[in-house]
Amino acid sequence: MTTGEKLAMLRRQKNLTQEQLAELLNVSRQSVSRWEMNQAFPETEKLILLSRIFSCSVDFLLNTSPEKEKNSSDITAEGCASFMRECGYFFLATSVEDSPNLRPFGMICAGENCLFFVTDKRKSVCMELEKNAKVSLSGYQPDTGKWLRISGTAIEDTTQKSREMVLSEYPVLYQKFPKGQEIFMTVYRICLDNANIHLR
Numbered sequence: 001m002t003t004g005e006k007l008a009m010l011r012r013q014k015n016l017t018q019e020q021l022a023e024l025l026n027v028s029r030q031s032v033s034r035w036e037m038n039q040a041f042p043e044t045e046k047l048i049l050l051s052r053i054f055s056c057s058v059d060f061l062l063n064t065s066p067e068k069e070k071n072s073s074d075i076t077a078e079g080c081a082s083f084m085r086e087c088g089y090f091f092l093a094t095s096v097e098d099s100p101n102l103r104p105f106g107m108i109c110a111g112e113n114c115l116f117f118v119t120d121k122r123k124s125v126c127m128e129l130e131k132n133a134k135v136s137l138s139g140y141q142p143d144t145g146k147w148l149r150i151s152g153t154a155i156e157d158t159t160q161k162s163r164e165m166v167l168s169e170y171p172v173l174y175q176k177f178p179k180g181q182e183i184f185m186t187v188y189r190i191c192l193d194n195a196n197i198h199l200r
Contacts, residue, residue, distance in 0.1 A: 003061055004038035010054040010145070011036075025049055057143045075199060077110035077192050083148050083199075084108045087139035092117065094128040094135055101128060108137075109169040114189045115150070116157065118166050118173065121184045129154055129188065137190070152195030154188040162187045 001009075011021050011032075018032040025032070025046055034040035042050060051058045084090040085108065093102045103125065107118050115137070119125050129135070138149040166187055167173050177185040 002038050003041070004036045006061055007032075007042075007050065008036040010050075010056065013145075014054065021053070024053060055142045056145060060143055060145075075192075075197050077113045077115050080115055080148060080150060080192070080197070081108050081110035083141070083146075084137070084139045087141055090137055090139040092125070092135060092137055094125060095132050096128050105137075107166065107170050107173075109166055111162075111165055113193060114191045116162055116166055116187055116189050117154075118170070119186050119188070120177075121186045126186055129156070135190070147198075147200055149198045150190065150192070150195050152190040152192070154190050157187045157189040162189065 011018070016024075018029045018036070022029045022032045027046065031040065035042055047058050047061060051061060054061075089104045089106045090108060091102055092105045093100050095101070105117055105119075109116050117137075133153045133155060134151070135154045136149060136151045138147060140147040163185070173185060
């Protein structure tokens with residue numbers, strides 16, 4: 001996707017006309033039109049303003065290397081975990097009595113084509129997952145405009161291997177669950193073989 005195509009796409013996503021964007025940038029509508037048709041290129045100062053208006057990086061606007069479209073079969077558990085970590089956090093949605101419950105999570109890792117997340121057994125999410133193990137995880141990267149959503153079944157994983165993996169990935173868990181409280185650390189896994197994945 002070229003810089004012009006990205007500008008046109010981002011402008012439409014913000015529901016801005018070329019005139020409105022031109023006003024925000026203090027340029028003519030014709031300048032915006034030329035940028036979008038790749039007949040001219042915004043100055044550095046305007047690129048910085050555009051990145052602020054569209055909540056994306058200047059690098060995203062400038063990077064014109066073709067992106068390979070991915071479908072679910074191309075996406076690995078490691079790729080999903082990496083994407084979610086780059087978001088800074090992800091959202092976990094559970095369903096309680098046919099009503100969704102959404103909460104932010106921060107720790108996720110991958111292994112054996114499964115995703116693993118950690119919570120505290122004393123939290124309500126554990127009770128909700130006991131009643132209904134169907135969940136959705138989602139994350140959004142404002143710099144790239146991409147989002148990832150995974151729907152599947154979260155199963156409690158009581159193996160020592162999974163505990164060691166998450167503790168190795170997130171040593172801060174030793175502080176969160178100090179000696180005597182490690183019994184409250186609960187690891188869940190979602191196998192991607194049985195999950196629906198959407199990356200856009």
